[in-house]
Amino acid sequence: MHTLLVLLGPTGIGKTELSLHLAKYYNAPILSSDSRQFYRELNIGTAKPTPEQLLRASHYFINTHSILDNYNAGQYEIDVINILPDLFANSNYAMLVGGSMLYIEAVCHGIDDLPTIDPEIRQYIKQIYLENGVEGIRSLLKKLDVTYYNQVDLKNSQRIMHALEICIMTNQPYSALRTQTNKTRPFQIIKIGLNRPREELYERINKRVDEMISQGLETEVRSLYPYKQRNPLNTVGYKEFFDYFDGHYTYTEAIDKIKQHSRNYAKKQLSWFNRDASVRWFHPDDALAIINYINSFNGNIGDIKQTGE
Incomplete structure (x- = not known):
């Protein structure tokens, strides 16, 4: 049976590395459902997979658009649904990986067909x-x-x-x-949620922000300052630096705000995902349990492998 594995969870939880392990195990392409990784100009602040990670599995919807494009969840739904038959022709599995709530909802359940805004x-x-x-x-x-x-x-x-x-x-x-009616999909959907103890998650988020700073996030954001009114740049990590450039924050305050707003966003994501009773939750390190759970739907497809193999 064709199956879409939906790997979801809050920012900083550890979706990328686990998705690569599962992609290898299930021979599954990865479709990003991180609505900021679509944009070529946003790199450090969106924690995109590294070039090495991108080579470990087939990826879609990363670096596919410019911040000058108008792209939304409705168009994303169409694009994903249109590409899945080709992907399922080569594998029984595909993976939707990310934490953008509305975009995941669009693929799994559909959203209303609303007009493009002038x-x-x-x-x-x-x-x-x-x-x-x-x-x-x-x-x-x-x-x-x-x-x-x-x-x-x-x-x-x-x-x-x-x-x-x-x-x-x-x-x-x-x-x-708003019809708020779910669309029927011609494939099975298995939703896997990732979570950690709150202190552990927040520590990872703070550390990741520090890593982004050391990688040159400030320089990346400064290069995008002329486009700060574009909707894709209304994003944690970018808007705080814009406020710093405009004199609303000190440099230290901007970094503290990025960490705070990232933690707030993670909390918001978890609140949203927890409303979906079909999500089965795991710790990101528990790959064996996740594989066993997936295999329980369609039967085991082979020997279970340890994460990192």
């Missing part, structure tokens, strides 16, 4: 937010779509702005366009 409308909403803050966009959403206003996380400015863009683009309430 750049002018996007800029209009962004300007309201810049001038009036989150209260400004909350107020407008309450006026245009009170139903979604009562459902959405009112602290999530990105989600509020997205809903406003749809409202204005279509002249209809966003809530009226």
Whole structure:
């Protein structure tokens, strides 16, 4: 049976190395579901697989787009679903690896077919937010779509702005366009969640930020400063350095904020994934248990190998 293995978890948990081990064991290509690894210009701050790691398995959706492109979860869903038949022609398994919640949701369950937003409308909403803050966009959403206003996380400015863009683009309430129906997929989906004790995860996140700094993250972000308004750059590790360049943070404060915001994002990811009862959770070091779990669906495909072989 064709099977999509979904390896998900918070930032810094250790998905990359485990995915390479599983890809070798199952002869499975890896499709990134990290929505920032799509972009060629974002490297250090997105913790992309190294060139050596990329050679260890076939990878898709890494370095496929520019930050100047308009790319979203809806288009990603189409692209992944279109490429999977070709991948399944060569292997019974493919792997979706990453932590971008909406993009994983799009592939596994589908998302509503919503219109592409005109750049002018996007800029209009962004300007309201810049001038009036989150209260400004909350107020407008309450006026245009009170139903979604009562459902959405009112602290999530990105989600509020997205809903406003749809409202204005279509002249209809966003809530009226959301079907929230799951699409049927012609393949089996097995979801594997990775987690660690909270202190262990936070220590890994802090260490990874330090490594990014030593690898030259500041220089990478500085080269992208002219494009800081592009949506892909509204990303932890980049926006904090932009604030440092603009004089809002000291250098030390910027690094501390990157660590803090990375930890906050990890917590948000775990909260989202924990709502999905179909996810089976493992420690990233427990490769044997993960393989046994996967094999329990389709039967064992061979001798179990230790991680690192």
